Amino acid sequence: MRGLRNQLSLLNQQVSGRLTIKNLDLDCLELVAMHGPLSPSALAxxxxxxxxxxxxxLDRLQRGGWITRDRPADGDPDTDRRTVTVRALPDRNHELFGLYAGMSAAMDRICADYSPAELELLAGFLRRMTEAGHEATEHLTSG
Structure with a gap:
């Protein structure tokens, strides 16, 4: 797992360098794309x-055309006008997809060697590992 984590980190470093954004900016962009729209506090x-x-x-991602910060419509009495929701913009997805195309093709080749039942088992394992990582991150963030 450490080897995979390290290699994916190196891949993301190359991607962020090609996009001229910081590694952490790319991580936040991915979180918004996966879990958004999110409030800035939820994303933090x-x-x-x-x-x-x-x-x-968020300032850098917005300047780069990756995200937008949406405010509630005027006249809605149930929302705080200071409330902001961060949403990923799809306009530049082709750039991301293009940079990850080599990894996506390799994953397709690897997955072709597994049965549907094996892929389901692997997907479950990866979901559980992702959740464990999320919980460990939450623990370190709050403690």
């Missing part, structure tokens, strides 16, 4: 970063 908790740090990340 999920990413394990201080809200002030996240403000800089």
């Amino acid at each position: 908790r999920r990413a394990g970063v201080h809200p002030a740090t996240l403000t800089g990340i």
Whole structure:
């Protein structure tokens, strides 16, 4: 697992370098794309970063055309006008997909060697490992 984590980190470093964004910015963009739209505070908790740090990340991602910060419509009495929701913009997805195309093709080749039942088992394992990582991150973030 450590080897896989390290190699994926190196891949993401190359991707973020090609996109001229920081590694942490790419991580936050992926979190918004996977779990969004999110409030900045929810994203900061999920990413394990201080809200002030996240403000800089969101500024860079918004300037780069990766995300938008949406405010509630005027006249809605049930929402705080200061509330912001962060949403990923799909306009630049082709750039991301293109940079990950080599890894995606390799994963397709690897998965072709497994039966549907084996793939289901592997997917369950990966979901459980992802959740364990999320819980460990939450523990370190809150403690």
